Amino acid sequence: xxxLVSAHSVDQVFVNLDRWLVAHTPAPLQPLVAIxxxxxxxxxxxxxxxxxxTVLERKGLGRIQNRYGPNRVGPLGLLQPVADGIKAxxxxxxxxxxxxxxxxxxxxxxxxxxxFLAYAVLPIGRNMIAVHLDAGILFFFAIGSATELAVFMAGxxxxxxxxxxxxxxxxxxxxxxxxxxxxxxxxxxxxxGTLSPEQIVTAQAGFTGIFPHWYVxxxxxxxxxxxxxxxxxxxxxxxxxxxxxxxSEIIAGYFIEYSGFKFALFFLAEYLEIFAVSGLGITLFLGxxxxxxxxxxxxxxxxxxxxxxxxxxxTFIWIRGALPRLRMDQLMNFAWKFMLPMTxxxxxxAGIWRFFPQSGFWPVVRWLACALLLAVPYVxxxxxxxxxxxxxxxxxxxxxxx
Amino acid sequence: MTGNWQRETHMLGEGIAKGLIETARNFVGxxxxxxxLVTEQYPEERHPLPEASRVFPFLLYDxxxxxxxxxxxxCHICEKExxxxxxxxxxxxxxxxxxxxxxxxxxxxxxxxxxxxxxxQICVEVCPFDAIRMDTAFELSTSxxxxxxxxxxxxxxxxxxxxxxxxxxxxxxxxxxxxxxVAKAEAKAAAAAQKEAGA
Numbered sequence: 001x002x003x004l005v006s007a008h009s010v011d012q013v014f015v016n017l018d019r020w021l022v023a024h025t026p027a028p029l030q031p032l033v034a035i036x037x038x039x040x041x042x043x044x045x046x047x048x049x050x051x052x053x054t055v056l057e058r059k060g061l062g063r064i065q066n067r068y069g070p071n072r073v074g075p076l077g078l079l080q081p082v083a084d085g086i087k088a089x090x091x092x093x094x095x096x097x098x099x100x101x102x103x104x105x106x107x108x109x110x111x112x113x114x115x116f117l118a119y120a121v122l123p124i125g126r127n128m129i130a131v132h133l134d135a136g137i138l139f140f141f142a143i144g145s146a147t148e149l150a151v152f153m154a155g156x157x158x159x160x161x162x163x164x165x166x167x168x169x170x171x172x173x174x175x176x177x178x179x180x181x182x183x184x185x186x187x188x189x190x191x192x193g194t195l196s197p198e199q200i201v202t203a204q205a206g207f208t209g210i211f212p213h214w215y216v217x218x219x220x221x222x223x224x225x226x227x228x229x230x231x232x233x234x235x236x237x238x239x240x241x242x243x244x245x246x247x248s249e250i251i252a253g254y255f256i257e258y259s260g261f262k263f264a265l266f267f268l269a270e271y272l273e274i275f276a277v278s279g280l281g282i283t284l285f286l287g288x289x290x291x292x293x294x295x296x297x298x299x300x301x302x303x304x305x306x307x308x309x310x311x312x313x314x315t316f317i318w319i320r321g322a323l324p325r326l327r328m329d330q331l332m333n334f335a336w337k338f339m340l341p342m343t344x345x346x347x348x349x350a351g352i353w354r355f356f357p358q359s360g361f362w363p364v365v366r367w368l369a370c371a372l373l374l375a376v377p378y379v380x381x382x383x384x385x386x387x388x389x390x391x392x393x394x395x396x397x398x399x400x401x402x
Numbered sequence: 403m404t405g406n407w408q409r410e411t412h413m414l415g416e417g418i419a420k421g422l423i424e425t426a427r428n429f430v431g432x433x434x435x436x437x438x439l440v441t442e443q444y445p446e447e448r449h450p451l452p453e454a455s456r457v458f459p460f461l462l463y464d465x466x467x468x469x470x471x472x473x474x475x476x477c478h479i480c481e482k483e484x485x486x487x488x489x490x491x492x493x494x495x496x497x498x499x500x501x502x503x504x505x506x507x508x509x510x511x512x513x514x515x516x517x518x519x520x521x522x523q524i525c526v527e528v529c530p531f532d533a534i535r536m537d538t539a540f541e542l543s544t545s546x547x548x549x550x551x552x553x554x555x556x557x558x559x560x561x562x563x564x565x566x567x568x569x570x571x572x573x574x575x576x577x578x579x580x581x582x583x584v585a586k587a588e589a590k591a592a593a594a595a596q597k598e599a600g601a
Contacts (some may be wrong), residue, residue, distance in 0.1 A: 063432045064425045068441055321429075323423040384412050 006247055011300040014041075014314055015127045038130045042119045048307075050271040053080035057317045064321035070085030084264075089222070096159060099257060101142035103157035107257065108265035111150035115272035117143045122279045124196050125289045125302030135190060136197040140280055141182055144235070147273060148174045151244070153256050154266070158257035161249035168254025169328065176335040181231035181277075183343035184224045185257040187350035188284045197280075210294045214287040220349040222376075225285040226242070227343050229312070231279040236270060239320035243331060278312040338381050342374070349373045423564050453569060456523055456536035458516060460560045464501055468559040473533035475506040480534060488518035489525065489552035501580060502587035512555040516542055536577075538568050 006075070018037050025033045026179040030078045044388035055070060055078060055162050062069025070077040095101055106204035119138035148171055155167020189195055206213045211221045215221030245253035282288055286308050326334070349370045356366040432438050438517040443451055445577070446502045463471035492511035527533050544550030566573040 060429065066428055066432050066438045066440065068439060068443075316427075318422060318425060322425040323418065379414065387561045 002200045006304060011126055011299075011302075014125070014302070015307075028301060038375040040320045041129060042116065046119065046275055047268060048114075048270055049214060049275060050208055050268055051085075053271055054084065054267075055080045056313075057120050057320075060314070060317045061321050064318075067310060072318075081191075083265055088264035090259050093260040093262060094257075096257050098159045100157035100159070100378070103153045104257070105262075107154035107157065108255075108262045108269070109149055109252040110129035110153065112265050112272070114143050114146040114150065115269040118273070118276040119276060119279075121197055123201050123288055124278065124279070124305045125300065128289075128302060131194065132198070137200075137284075138187065138279075140197075140276075144273070145174075145178060148268070153330065154258070155254035158254070158258050158383075162250040163254050163256045165251050166244045166256065169250075170254055172328075173237070173241065173243060173331060173335075176332060177231045177234035177241075177339070180227055180335065180343045181235055181341070184227040185280075185284050186229060186343075186345050187220050187224050187379060190347065190350050191215065197283045201283055201290065205290040205357050207294040212287050212290055212292060212294070214290075214292075216285040218353060219367060220353055220375055222345050223342065223349070224346045224375045225281065227346060228281050228285065229278075229315075231339060232274075233316065233319070234331070236273045236277055238270075238274060240317055240323035241331060242325055243328060248325075254337055274313070274316060275309060278309055278316075281312065282308045291361070300327065334383060337384055341377065341381055345374055345377050372379070425446040428491060433566050445484040448456050451538045454573065456521055457540045458519055458521060459514060459523075459525055459534050459558070460535055460537045460564075461512065461555065461558045462533055462535060462539065462562055462565055463559050464583050464588070466561070468556070468561075470498070470556075472508060472559060474509050474512060475531055475533070476512075477501065477531070479528050479530070483528045485522060486518045486520050488520075489513070491559060502584055503591075504587075510556060514553050514558060516551045516553055517547075532580065534567070535565055547548055 018034075021031055021037060022034050043253060058080070059071075059077065070080040073079040073083045095104055108122075111227075118140055119296075120131040121129065121133050121140050151170045151174070152167050155163045155170070158164075188200060192200045192205075194200060204213050204215060211217070216225045233239075237244050241254075243249075245255070250256070255263060266295035282305065288306040291297045291299060291304055352373065353366060353370050356362060356369070429440075451601045462473050464473065465471040476491055478491055479485075480494070481489045481491045483578050490511060490513040491509050494508045497505040498508055521536070526536055562573070562577070566577070
């Protein structure tokens with residue numbers, strides 16, 4: 001009992017600290033302090049995680065290519081983000097003469113603001129959520145689509161053909177992938193019966209034996225998780241869907257005309273979006289802050305959230321190291337001919353899952369039926385994408401293989 | 403490269419899985435097998451330079467005294483041949499004996515501009531006195547972009563031992579030839595002295 005109490009107090013240490021600090025401030029200041037105590041940690045932790053991720057990503061990609069990666073600044077190169085930050089701050093801030101100066105300035109500000117706003121509805125631990133919104137998921141997607149506006153502002157106001165091309169690609173890609181992103185999470189909303197992220201996590205927090213009730217362990221949840229994370233990678237312009245900034249084609253895409261700290265803000269916003277959407281993926285499918293086994297519940301809930309987040313970030317880095325960039329037509333085909341039908345089938349599968357009888361051997365039948373409903377179309381749709389194309393040996397007219 | 407090229411594609415994600423496994427193998431392997439990491443950690447690890455590598459010329463001197471042993475006779479050939487015109491020479495008014503004892507001019511000023519030199523080695527090719535050679539030192543950056551980049555005679559002069567060290571096959575040949583010249587001059591002088599004595 002003693003251990004349980006102490007584990008609980010460690011779990012709630014930040015919540016209690018917050019309450020204690022608010023209670024000890026003068027009454028007129030209390031609303032302001034209460035807000036600051038929620039906002040400031042978010043503004044500190046996630047950019048800190050961004051700094052850590054940049055160096056880990058560069059080291060990880062380096063190792064994937066049998067290089068060392070950054071290893072000069074500080075121990076093991078861990079202070080590299082500090083050097084990068086100083087560099088970004090001291091660089092000249094160039095605004096093209098023909099650019100729309102106001103929009104050009106506003107775009108990086110708006111993209112960072114919207115990226116931060118998404119964290120308002122992420123439960124990063126038990127009772128640790130900035131805003132208790134009943135329609136939190138809806139808010140998240142609404143704010144998430146506002147980043148498209150900032151991207152287009154950046155691309156349009158720069159008055160550069162590459163930035164405009166990048167922005168157009170970004171808009172086409174983000175709108176196409178927003179549909180599977182939202183539809184794949186609709187199944188979770190249907191099963192949980194709520195739009196509140198806290199209640200969705202609570203619905204997954206129970207255990208059967210030692211195993212948790214995470215939605216990823218159901219057939220529709222498994223498919224949904226992969227569809228969600230794929231769409232999330234595309235939504236945040238993450239490799240292999242990084243066409244809007246494809247270096248080899250359009251140099252840097254929509255932020256080509258940005259230098260110095262404005263460029264760093266775009267970079268920051270991109271990573272903040274990745275963390276936010278990964279956080280939502282954790283909330284919807286991976287049980288949010290809940291422990292993966294019943295005997296591990298003594299570890300604080302916020303540790304579990306950040307552990308899961310780091311695993312997803314590592315996976316994103318790994319995928320970036322492994323996969324080449326898609327072509328524009330492949331990207332669109334993938335969104336409309338594969339992702340969209342699969343998400344619709346996921347919703348159907350979740351519906352069947354919900355209304356199947358639960359007694360006797362029916363759970364097994366339910367599992368098989370829902371899994372088959374997704375696995376068979378997966379194979380068929382993948383074949384459909386193939387269009388009878390075969391991988392053939394490429395024939396060169398002039399150069400011969402030696 | 404004679405694999406089965408006509409194989410059917412499945413598009414079920416096996417390619418992605420294969421790629422992920424390959425990258426994971428590289429990731430783990432780079433920590434386990436040291437010879438996977440081919441990067442040389444430059445300031446700490448230095449690759450030995452090939453003998454023919456050349457960066458910037460230096461002036462050779464014999465013996466220990468750079469002023470006395472400098473081989474350059476201030477003939478201006480390198481100055482005229484230099485394509486980017488980075489060499490400046492001013493001839494001395496007096497003469498000093500060279501290695502065989504013959505009185506020769508020497509350079510009162512011998513400057514080379516590091517920022518103009520293009521490392522072409524033409525000065526070395528044209529020098530009839532084996533007085534200028536290419537050095538292999540390449541870390542020549544400086545924070546002073548005026549005087550720091552204009553190398554004077556004092557900075558350019560390097561002993562013959564340095565030449566033997568960086569060009570181990572070429573230097574002994576030059577030394578042998580010059581020893582031969584000295585021997586010939588000595589024999590000539592001895593013969594002349596004998597003739598004088600005989601007369």
